[in-house]
Amino acid sequence: MRGRFSTQLLNVCIASLCKVRKFEKAEVVIVDGIRVGCLPDVVTYNTLIAAYCRFVGLDQAYLILRRMREAGIKPDVITYNSLMAGASRCHLLSYCRLLFEEMNKNGIEPDEWSYNTLMHCLFSCGCPEEAIQIFSQMTSKNITPSIVSYNTLIAGYFKSGRAVNAIMTFRRLQKFGFSPELVTYNIMLDGLVKSGKLGQARRVLQEFRESGLVPNAVIYTTVMKFCFRSKKFDHGVDVFYEMMGKGYTADVFAYCAVISALVKKGKTEDARFFAQQMFRKGAGVDLACYNALIYAHCKERNMNAALQMVNEIEECGMESDEYTYSTLVDGFCKSGDVDSAWNQLRAMEISGLGMNLVACNSLIDGLCKAGRVNHAIHVLKMMKIRDSFTYSALIHGLCKARRFRAAAAFLFNCLENGTNVLRSAQRAVLHGLRCSGFRKDAKKVRVAIWKAGFLNYKS
Structure with a gap:
């Protein structure tokens, strides 16, 4: 009786030290306990593994598993669940699978939390089909899914773009007599709003109000987002004040x-x-x-x-991040201050963020509208990634500067490389060449446009 009490006290000490991240002292307490005859049990090591998984690292936590075996203590399902939870948090799907298989190989029956953790990890890592199979496997093993299991499944369906399956699961849940809890409603509302299914979200919100559950801050925030997506700004602000x-x-x-x-x-x-x-x-x-x-x-x-x-x-x-600088570049360009926009782009590059495509496109468009086409071409040459808008803005700028042959040269290059250019830019080049007397060049451009469109149609 005394030994059992001493082990319980040891476990309390280990849990307290792990809570404040004093892992070295926790290890010393275990060694001292063994020295005085107070032997650690599976709970001691499980506490240490859970803490190591969260605050130290998965590899270090797994080493504790080996120490358990060396001490003659057999790991249990909680041991592996802690390790799997750590692997899931780090999105280490292969590691999570191996732990699940190792648990089965060692004769330890996975419980509901084992399946829930693996299912969550599969959904997070983009393997929805396998996650659904794990859910089916859980039911075939006579493990009754809890509300947490269904919450994981519904959230996974939304994450993988299967909003219809999520709604069907939610309705099936109600049909089987499960009472959706606060977390379930929050997952449903958040998923439906993000999926653009505002009508369904409105119905679920009404059901939540009729359920008698008391909303928390998370639910209020989700409802606010729903109101803003529905263009009901004033109502969204009212929800905020109500919260x-x-x-x-x-x-x-x-x-x-x-x-x-x-x-x-x-x-x-x-x-x-x-x-x-x-x-x-x-x-x-x-x-x-x-x-x-x-x-x-x-x-x-x-x-x-x-x-x-x-x-x-x-x-x-x-x-400041890329969005900050891109917004400033675009703002200065639309204000007509392209020099300040250029300074912001340089500042973004100096800060180590590189030259953002959106910012560069805004600057090229601004420089072309300001009549500084040569500077726009210089920015284009500095860019590593270009898109349809990059070339369309530059071609429009060249046409505005009546440099139709240069615009045609860029258009030819885009058509040969398969880069889409806005039809308005193509028309501007053709119209400019014809009006300037370059009818042969206009004919060549028209043929190149036709060929590019024909090839795209065939592919």
């Missing part, structure tokens, strides 16, 4: 949803108010919120305010 009135602390995701929606509606001042409120409430600082505000200022051609937001990003200890 705050219920005493929930809105996180950065809730604030970002409101701020982004207000920016899209053109209510920049309201968006700034919510951003300031977010900072005062201590919800955290998020780059996505700043980017949304920068986009709003650029849309209003208020570039000084946009640059002020960039300074605030730096003061908060964050770094």
